[in-house]
Amino acid sequence: MTAQTAEQRDLTAVIGLEVHVQLETETKIFCGCSTQPDDDEEPNTRTCPVCLGLPGALPVLNEGAVEAAVKVGKALGSEIPEETRFHRKNYYYPDLPKNFQITQYDAPICDSGEIEFGVDGDRRTVEIERAHLEEDPGSLSHAGGSIDTAEYTLIDYNRAGTPLMEIVTAPDFRSAAEARAFLAKLTEVLEYLGVFDVTRNGSLRVDANLSIVDAAEVDEGGGIDEETLESANRTEVKNISSHKGAEKALAYEETRQKNAIQRGREVEQETRHWDESRGITVSMRSKEEEKDYRYFREADLPPLRVSGWKEEIEIPELPDARRERFREEYGLDAESASKLTSTKQVADFYERIAEKFDSGLAATWVADNLLGELHYRDMAITDVTDRLGEFTRLVELVDTGEITVKNAEEVVLRRMLDDRLDPETVVESEGLGKTDDDAVAAAVSDAIEENPDAVEDYHAGEDGALNFLVGQVMAETGGSADPGTVNELLRERLEG
Amino acid sequence: MTVDDDEVRHVAQLARIDLDEEEVDRFTEQFGDILGYFQALDDVPAVEPDPDLANVMRADEVDEGLTQREALRNAPETEDGYFKGPTVS
Ligand SMILES: [Zn+2]
Numbered sequence: 001m002t003a004q005t006a007e008q009r010d011l012t013a014v015i016g017l018e019v020h021v022q023l024e025t026e027t028k029i030f031c032g033c034s035t036q037p038d039d040d041e042e043p044n045t046r047t048c049p050v051c052l053g054l055p056g057a058l059p060v061l062n063e064g065a066v067e068a069a070v071k072v073g074k075a076l077g078s079e080i081p082e083e084t085r086f087h088r089k090n091y092y093y094p095d096l097p098k099n100f101q102i103t104q105y106d107a108p109i110c111d112s113g114e115i116e117f118g119v120d121g122d123r124r125t126v127e128i129e130r131a132h133l134e135e136d137p138g139s140l141s142h143a144g145g146s147i148d149t150a151e152y153t154l155i156d157y158n159r160a161g162t163p164l165m166e167i168v169t170a171p172d173f174r175s176a177a178e179a180r181a182f183l184a185k186l187t188e189v190l191e192y193l194g195v196f197d198v199t200r201n202g203s204l205r206v207d208a209n210l211s212i213v214d215a216a217e218v219d220e221g222g223g224i225d226e227e228t229l230e231s232a233n234r235t236e237v238k239n240i241s242s243h244k245g246a247e248k249a250l251a252y253e254e255t256r257q258k259n260a261i262q263r264g265r266e267v268e269q270e271t272r273h274w275d276e277s278r279g280i281t282v283s284m285r286s287k288e289e290e291k292d293y294r295y296f297r298e299a300d301l302p303p304l305r306v307s308g309w310k311e312e313i314e315i316p317e318l319p320d321a322r323r324e325r326f327r328e329e330y331g332l333d334a335e336s337a338s339k340l341t342s343t344k345q346v347a348d349f350y351e352r353i354a355e356k357f358d359s360g361l362a363a364t365w366v367a368d369n370l371l372g373e374l375h376y377r378d379m380a381i382t383d384v385t386d387r388l389g390e391f392t393r394l395v396e397l398v399d400t401g402e403i404t405v406k407n408a409e410e411v412v413l414r415r416m417l418d419d420r421l422d423p424e425t426v427v428e429s430e431g432l433g434k435t436d437d438d439a440v441a442a443a444v445s446d447a448i449e450e451n452p453d454a455v456e457d458y459h460a461g462e463d464g465a466l467n468f469l470v471g472q473v474m475a476e477t478g479g480s481a482d483p484g485t486v487n488e489l490l491r492e493r494l495e496g
Numbered sequence: 497m498t499v500d501d502d503e504v505r506h507v508a509q510l511a512r513i514d515l516d517e518e519e520v521d522r523f524t525e526q527f528g529d530i531l532g533y534f535q536a537l538d539d540v541p542a543v544e545p546d547p548d549l550a551n552v553m554r555a556d557e558v559d560e561g562l563t564q565r566e567a568l569r570n571a572p573e574t575e576d577g578y579f580k581g582p583t584v585s
Binding site: 025026027031032033034042043044045046047048049052054060061062063064065066083090091092093094099140141142150151152153154155156157292301302303304305306 | 510511512548549550551552553554555556557558559560561562563564567568570575576577578579580581582583584
């Protein structure tokens with residue numbers, strides 16, 4: 001340790017997250033416009049007087065969005081309060097056609113909760129302070145340059161009114177890696193619930209608060225007292241849109257603040273913008289303060305009393321529970337169980353295969369072969385969920401010994417994925433059906449007759465000779481003979 | 497009830513409205529008047545409130561909306577199907 005670092009203070013980052021996720025509903029939160037974009041859709045083609053904020057239009061709450069929010073609350077272990085209500089958050093920005101956003105303020109639909117996740121081999125639990133419903137604004141493009149140099153703004157309200165859930169954590173994270181691991185777990189849970197689609201562009205947006213305190217202030221349980229937290233200046237980092245982006249932005253911000261403090265400078269309390277392409281956070285011109293939003297009750301929306309829905313609405317088995325069950329019920333090791341529950345779709349796919357075959361065979365085929373080949377092709381399980389039947393027949397062909405494992409893995413599965421063929425077509429066109437006994441026997445005779453040198457070597461005890469002869473038989477049968485059977489037949493003939 | 501000119505300037509800035517000094521004076525007076533009118537409501541005797549509504553919701557089903565042409569019809573400026581506005585920061 002050098003003299004300089006010895007003098008440096010031991011510092012710790014304190015991080016809290018506000019995670020905005022789009023809920024998967026058919027329609028927007030306050031109107032009947034579709035939330036599902038068409039491919040290459042035109043701007044402003046999914047709007048109506050409500051989501052355009054035209055005078056006199058009245059919002060009516062989407063029951064589907066409320067159901068999704070209650071599911072999220074159940075999964076987080078939140079309390080669903082007796083009564084929850086909506087507020088207007090007032091600010092003037094072109095992505096907001098009404099000049100206010102309908103959100104929840106003092107009575108969010110989900111109160112408290114927690115999420116447990118793994119990071120670097122440790123289990124961590126992070127407290128959820130609240131989760132509330134709100135509407136997504138429209139999308140802006142800054143024509144003729146970046147946000148700073150644009151000449152004018154183009155506005156598309158197709159996204160305006162998409163239901164969002166904002167999930168707010170306590171400042172429980174101590175590193176960027178923890179924040180990333182949490183986001184991975186949160187989105188996994190939301191996907192299991194069927195309320196969130198991580199592949200949808202813009203479906204996840206994260207704001208992060210970060211401040212730096214002396215490491216000595218952290219107590220043994222990882223807690224930090226309120227006063228210390230209050231006295232540390234923090235920055236809010238906006239414009240984060242992925243797990244990886246969150247880790248990078250927070251790591252950058254942590255280093256930036258620590259460097260400032262080590263040099264004796266004060267960290268300014270401000271909002272900063274994560275610039276993904278440059279990999280840095282930049283100061284944003286100061287926006288409104290909290291009181292400037294002039295929150296007030298949304299009189300067009302009566303309160304919600306849905307605490308009873310918590311009992312009525314079912315949620316599926318969540319990832320941790322499913323992983324545990326896979327280990328017990330199917331006798332899988334931790335790694336396979338983890339791979340096979342990585343998404344709900346993978347887990348469902350596996351269970352359909354495991355119904356029909358040995359659970360270990362099913363695990364090898366789904367976790368190793370299928371997921372491996374999909375990954376290699378940059379494909380996901382969702383690209384093949386409609387081909388469960390074909391995949392079942394492939395495993396069946398192996399299980400009944402109609403094709404060799406090697407051919408199934410290296411030829412049939414690959415061509416099924418590359419050429420979208422069904423397994424029978426591949427087997428037929430490649431001539432992979434295991435050759436009948438007579439043909440194998442004839443090939444064995446031929447190999448012995450045509451290779452007297454190898455036969456001599458075999459009798460002289462040379463190890464490679466038998467393998468050479470097996471290779472000859474396999475070549476003659478086009479790889480469709482079972483190598484074990486060939487080996488056995490050759491030995492019988494040579495010894496006999 | 498009175499409002500001072502700084503409050504008027506602040507509210508105008510939040511609403512992205514540019515006011516000159518003469519307008520600030522005029523609005524300061526008008527804000528005061530308007531708040532005065534609302535104060536009159538404090539003197540109105542309480543009436544029986546409407547019965548509480550709760551859980552007013554609609555099914556998650558798609559309704560026909562506006563066409564792009566209809567959506568843009570009131571806009572002073574458009575471009576390629578977008579609403580067009582000044583730059584923002
Ligand atoms: Zn609409």
